[in-house]
Every structure is written in C-alpha cells, then in structure tokens.
Amino acid sequence: MPRASQRPRLVDVAEHAAVSLATASRALAGREGVSTEVADRIRQVAHELGYVANPYARTLASGATSTVGLIVHQVDDPYFSEIAAGVIQLASEQGLLVQICQSGRDPDYELQQLRHLIAQRVGIVLISGSGYDDPRMESAARAELAAFQNHGGRAAAIGRHALGVDAVLPDNEAGGHALAQHLMDFGHRRIAVAAGSAGLTTVADRLAGVSSALRERGRPTTDLAVVHTDFTRGGGRAAAEQILNDHPGTTAIIALNDVMAMGVLSTLRSRRVPVPARMSVVGFDDVSVAADLAPSLTTIRLPMTEMGRTALTLALKPRTARPRRRPTGHLLVVRDSTGPAPIT
Amino acid sequence: MPRASQRPRLVDVAEHAAVSLATASRALAGREGVSTEVADRIRQVAHELGYVANPYARTLASGATSTVGLIVHQVDDPYFSEIAAGVIQLASEQGLLVQICQSGRDPDYELQQLRHLIAQRVGIVLISGSGYDDPRMESAARAELAAFQNHGGRAAAIGRHALGVDAVLPDNEAGGHALAQHLMDFGHRRIAVAAGSAGLTTVADRLAGVSSALRERGRPTTDLAVVHTDFTRGGGRAAAEQILNDHPGTTAIIALNDVMAMGVLSTLRSRRVPVPARMSVVGFDDVSVAADLAPSLTTIRLPMTEMGRTALTLALKPRTARPRRRPTGHLLVVRDSTGPAPIT
C-alpha cells in the first residue's frame, strides 16, 4: 500500500538538503546545534517542498501538543461565542488550533467533555461558564484538571473559580452592585431579579452585589424578589412571567445576564409592559446585540473577547505555584431600557 | 526519561488481558477476527484501566483522523455561531472533535486557514461563508480541496457552491424573491438594498431574487437602489446612512442578512426614522436575536444549526462521483419591522 499521505515528509526535506533527519528536525524547530548556512538551506528546501510537519507524528514523538481545547456551554450563546472568538484569534496568531466542546450547561456532560478533551491529548484546556456553589459539584472536574496539569497539561478557567487553575474573573459582585445602584438612583424600590440557576457561583456573586447595594441604602431585602430559572432566553421569559404574576409592584428587573434580559424584554413586549416607562430592565455582560435590542439594554460590559485571549495567555505562560487570578474590568453601560421609576 | 503520558496504553490492556497487541487493537476497534469472549474480556480490561486510545498514535498509524475542521468568518457572528453549534453537536454525537478557524472574511486568510487545517491532517473540512462570483477567486481553495479529497479527505461547504465539494445550499434567490414580494404587497415602490460586498455569490443570488420579483410585477429596476458595504453590523449602518442620504424616497430597506439589518435598524433609530411607520426593514437568515430586535425583524428563516449538521452528515458519507447539493428550506417570517408603505 502506498503512503497514506502524499505530503512531503521530513525525510524528503532531509534528503533534498543532503542532511540527516535529526539535523533537519533541529533546523526546523529552530534548535541549536546547526550551523546557520545549513539551517537556512534546510528551511529553504522545506519551503520549496511545501513541507508542514505532521502534528500527529510530532506530538507522538515529543508529547507536546499544539491544540487547545475550549469548553463552553453553547457556542451560539453570544457570551460564549465572543469568548470563543477571542480564544481562536490568539490561538491562530500562535499557530495553535482550537477544539471546541459544548457542555450544554450540564455539569455531567461537561465533565465528560473535559475527559474527552484530555483523552484527546490536548495540551491546553480552557473552561468557561459558571462554577457551582457546592464545591463537591466541582471536585471531579477539579481532580481531572489537577491530574491533567500534573502530566504537563495547562489549564485556565474563564469566569469561574474554585477549579484550582488559573482564572480570568470578572468582578460579578461589583457589577451587580453597580446595576442595583443605577436602578435605585432612578428611584426604583421594588426590584426583581431574573436569576440563572440557583447554585451557580456567577448567580450568587452577582446577586450578592445587588443585595449589598440595597443594604448600603438601608433597603429591606424584602424589596428584592429573586426568581431562579436559567441563563437562557427562555429562562428570562419564564422569570419575567413569574415576576409579573407574583410580584406586581415591581418596577425594575435585573436579569443576571443579557441573554436572560432578552427573554425578559420579549415577555414584557408581549405583555404590553412599556420599557422603561413601566418597567426598567438591565442585563449583564453587554453582548454585542445588547445595543440593538428593543429597547437597547442597560447592562454591565464585560470584555469577553479579551477574557478569552487572556485565559489562553495565562495558560501559555509557565505554571505558577499558586493559580493566578486575572480580574477583568467591567463598566456600567446605560442605554434605553432603564429610566425613572414610574410614579404610582 | 519517563513516558510523557501516564495514561494506560494499548500494551497495558493487552498484557492485562493476556493477549497480543494486535488482538487488543482489533477487539477495541470492533473488527472481526476476535472471538466474542476474548473481545469482551479485552473491552472489560480496557474499561477498568480507563484506557482511551491516543488519537495521535492512532492517526499516525492508520492515517484516518477523527477531527473535523470548520472554517467560519467569525464565530461571534450569530449566523456562523449557529452553524458551528450544529456542527459541534453532531460531531460530539459521533465522537469527533471540531477545530474551528476564523477567516475574518478575508479570502487570502481563509485560504491560509484552509491550508493550515489540511496540514494539520484533519479528516474533514467544512467551509462556510459566501463564495465569489469570480471563479478565479475560488480556484485556489478549489484546488486545495480537490487535492485534499484525492488524498482521502472529505469536505463540504455550507451556503457556498462552486468549490467542487458537497454543499448544503439555501435558496438565496427564492428568499430574496419572497422578501421583495412581501414588501411590494405592502405597497412599497422605492426599495433599497443594503448588500454585502459585491462579488459574493450570496449577495448576487439574493439580489437576483429581489430583482426578479420586481420584474415580475413590471417594476423598473431603477426603483431599486443597491448599496454594497459588507455583511457586518457596521456595514449595515453605513449602507443605511448612504441610502438615507442618496435615496430619499426609499420606504423599505432589504438588508441581505440579519446582522446588516441590525446595523440598518441602529442607524434608523439614531436618525429617528420610525420603523416600520416611515421605513420597513427586512433581513435574511433569522438569527436567533432577530425576534428581539427593535422592532422585531421580518426576515427569511434559514435553518443554520441544521445546515451545520447536514454538512457534516454529507462529509461523513462516502464520496460520490459528482458533488452533492442539499437544498435547505427557507421561510418568510413576518414580524414588526415591516408594514404598509407610508402614504406620501
């Protein structure tokens, strides 16, 4: 049987350049021990032949991979797609390839995807999405990542802590705080929160920020109605329905992410509740469509694309004794979905 | 030096099961020539050891890859992220991994990414995004793909023809036709098109549908103002500006995709042009946010996620003599961004 691949191999380059395999390998890897002229000649020949190293052979021989695995909940969720864009950008600049997995927001499936990626021998694992309040929920993933890192793998988390790896972390609490303050500045007293699933750290952190802002102004926590659904458009719709039905005095809804806010706005529209005249709405993340919603959404801007890049940057650096934490900036972006509380 | 990877290898499985490497390999690959009992024992041992084959070794030995490369313009463009979601879904079901590349809408960079993927020895290449009217623009990619397929690779295109590979194709012309008809039914006479870059087949096809609809109703083509920018939000904004300035009589804008429509709506909002009262707007694709825009967008629905799945399905099937073409359905979704032409 003929060779499967017709692509030029390292031997071909070596022969054409009249050197040995080892020298050719060294020259192309830019390692020392090859004279400048010979190295140049080898590179020249490689280029002429259109030689590109077979990554499978290379990885098998050296053990060093050049592919990064990225786990997101859903690539068609704009929050994650922007993160992915950042990761892919930087990876591409570094000559790395990105393998994407979707966890579908299911911790078991996520763990399975993580194992799969590691079994596929990716060199770097990047994991995004929220973590869980209950540390036991994360312990399996944590153990998997620890073992992976001990075998030379590198990992980083995006918007997620308690995984024992480097992490780039937005200040969810400060963001929630800023949103609540903004609404109170507009005179809102009865505020409802459309929250993602209970048990997620992202939910707890953003919620904690909201609560602390209320507390600072001496507002009773009873002013705050929290409805837990999930971080999807449908979750936002459901939460809004529930808020409208069970908490009639509400004048402002804090959706804990923009995708939920989209659902909230959608429900308010179909229920003919004018925004912001009767109800103010805020989101979190500032996904790129937030500015194009009806009405455009007041939200907290997170630099998702940059977060993706930063996470990969962290993972590319040598590992430190203690996991690093890179905070990300955040910014309150005021648009048309918020206004003064209606006078009742 | 110790072995790089501490993971169990095939030899470990073979030893524990007291068989040879070959038998273990055959059993785990489910190939014949192994008695049922022995095969069961081997699978049992493999499971106990947590054995997962090293894909690098496997690929190197067999030449058959299990990773699919996907080229999109931008993962954070909702059209592409929905396609990617479909591809990743199906790939995951099949135990395949997806490597994503962004071409950034640059044909040269796209070609480079394609070469890179092929050099990385992916088994399947999926390429999305529009093709080019000028066949010479595609010839390099076409040649690359042909060579790739001749070496046993499989490829499929999404929303793109003339690449000499299997393709899943929306009926862009019919979609454009339906949009124009819808607007004419509302009495619009002066229609403008916010088109993506000239030279793209997607643009030409959708435009052709629009023109043919006008022709059928005996409307002069002069009623149609076409502004070429590009398929981005910014492109939509720019096109809308130009239409507003240069074609004052316009009462309806056809954006050739939803992302442009978002830009168009954004400009109309800031220029205080009420939609649909003074100006109707339609898009194309029906990305998931289209329903949440201000106002919700009338558009042509394309099944992006399914298109992604279908493309991978095609690529997984044995190659046929002539490239296959899978049409996709489309559907006019009427929402709030279109209404009767204003009476002047």
Add this chain to the structure above:
DNA sequence: AGCGCTTACGTAAGCGCTTACGTACCCTAG
C-alpha cells in the same frame, strides 16, 4: 490420512516525527 479452507490469534513492520547518544572534526592549551 491428507488436503485445503476458515477462524483466531501472534509477530513485526511501519506511520513521521523527536531526541539521547555517538562520532568526526576543529580549536585551543599545556
């Protein structure tokens, strides 16, 4: 009994790289 065929398994040769180690050569110091 002897032949050939099938079945079940083992042997070993790669796949295309990396890299530890070996070797030839030249330079300098003693």
Add this chain to the structure above:
DNA sequence: CTAGGGTACGTAAGCGCTTACGTAAGCGCT
C-alpha cells in the same frame, strides 16, 4: 604534538498505535 573540550552533524531508538502477513488449530471433505 597530544590531550581535552566544544561544535556540527549522524545514528538509531523510540512515541503508541494499526495492519499485512504468518501460523497453528479446527473443520469438513475426498
């Protein structure tokens, strides 16, 4: 002039799999 040491390169042993081919046993047939 030779020992010692550096530099530049070659040799060959893997990395962990797949698979062509070899072999031994079991079967039915003449």
